[in-house]
Amino acid sequence: MSLIKVWAHEPVKRDLMTCLALGKLPNSLLFSGPDELGMKKMALFLAQALNCLKRQDEACGECSSCRSIFQENFPDVILLASKENKMGIGIDEIREIRQLAFMRPMVGRHRIFIFEEAEKMSLEALNALLKILEEPPSYTYFILITTNADSLPATIRSRCQSFNFKAIDLETITARLISLGYEPIRARTVACLAQGSLEKALSLDWEKILSKRHQAWQAFRLFLKEDSTFLTKLLASSRGAEFKSDLEEMVNFFITFFRDLLLLKEKGPETLLINPDLKEEMQIMVHQLSQEFLLKGIELGQQILGGLDRNLNPRLLWLYFYAQMRSRDHA
Numbered sequence: 658m659s660l661i662k663v664w665a666h667e668p669v670k671r672d673l674m675t676c677l678a679l680g681k682l683p684n685s686l687l688f689s690g691p692d693e694l695g696m697k698k699m700a701l702f703l704a705q706a707l708n709c710l711k712r713q714d715e716a717c718g719e720c721s722s723c724r725s726i727f728q729e730n731f732p733d734v735i736l737l738a739s740k741e742n743k744m745g746i747g748i749d750e751i752r753e754i755r756q757l758a759f760m761r762p763m764v765g766r767h768r769i770f771i772f773e774e775a776e777k778m779s780l781e782a783l784n785a786l787l788k789i790l791e792e793p794p795s796y797t798y799f800i801l802i803t804t805n806a807d808s809l810p811a812t813i814r815s816r817c818q819s820f821n822f823k824a825i826d827l828e829t830i831t832a833r834l835i836s837l838g839y840e841p842i843r844a845r846t847v848a849c850l851a852q853g854s855l856e857k858a859l860s861l862d863w864e865k866i867l868s869k870r871h872q873a874w875q876a877f878r879l880f881l882k883e884d885s886t887f888l889t890k891l892l893a894s895s896r897g898a899e900f901k902s903d904l905e906e907m908v909n910f911f912i913t914f915f916r917d918l919l920l921l922k923e924k925g926p927e928t929l930l931i932n933p934d935l936k937e938e939m940q941i942m943v944h945q946l947s948q949e950f951l952l953k954g955i956e957l958g959q960q961i962l963g964g965l966d967r968n969l970n971p972r973l974l975w976l977y978f979y980a981q982m983r984s985r986d987h988a
């Protein structure tokens with residue numbers, strides 16, 4: 658697949674293609690936005706365009722270079738992910754990168770370093786990267802990917818050309834998934850959980866989603882009954898980084914439950930239900946819930962997701978959500 662066929666993120670794609678066509682692509686680039694997987698895919702397409710054997714300003718997607726870059730095994734395209742290295746990308750790695758950056762590419766025309774989750778790099782490592790970001794050799798490119806550009810030092814941001822990837826809206830992702838053959842209900846649920854990323858939507862496992870949604874629904878019912886057992890269970894069973902992702906998933910599901918309940922309360926079109934299979938149960942409980950309470954649930958849920966994005970303490974966020982929701986009579 659070539660750059661022109663990348664789906665979504667049109668403004669960024671257009672800018673990158675213009676730079677390529679004019680031969681004026683900056684050597685240090687910063688990709689930021691919520692769609693981590695989408696940004697990584699765009700970085701790989703760009704690496705293909707810079708090394709394609711058939712074309713100079715685009716990727717054919719078919720030559721051996723393009724294929725090998727897509728499979729992430731091309732020697733001159735180096736992916737650095739903090740995820741696989743618990744210490745993050747440290748100062749030692751940056752020293753090696755600096756040396757490598759000044760050597761000619763081994764097989765391609767250009768060497769590209771792609772830093773995933775750049776915001777997780779240590780300050781020491783980022784400072785060591787500064788100099789090379791400022792004046793890289795013409796054959797070397799750096800692409801920093803981050804979901805939180807604000808947490809990168811201004812010195813790093815100012816040395817890179819920024820490209821902002823906006824979240825893709827829910828309806829657009831749903832429509833795209835349906836066009837790819839997803840059942841409408843599945844498409845809508847997956848799109849809700851994908852947080853503005855088609856790539857994330859495509860990577861989600863439907864069976865797992867169903868099982869997690871079932872757990873979230875049980876928790877939600879207890880939550881409405883003001884039974885705090887699920888709260889203590891959740892706090893006790895999850896640890897560290899896991900807790901953050903568990904909480905993110907659960908709050909996402911809670912938001913879909915609040916939305917569906919609000920839709921039923923306001924007698925909106927049932928075709929818009931995200932969890933239509935829970936309709937009967939919801940119809941029984943909706944009489945006991947006020948519109949105000951449901952709206953508050955959605956709003957607070959979104960606040961919690963925003964807080965998680967900004968790396969606030971997940972446990973505190975969850976306790977805050979719980980306390981705020983209980984502070985009002987919802988009958």
Ligand SMILES: [Zn+2]
Nearest residue numbers: 709717720723
């Ligand atoms: Zn090619």
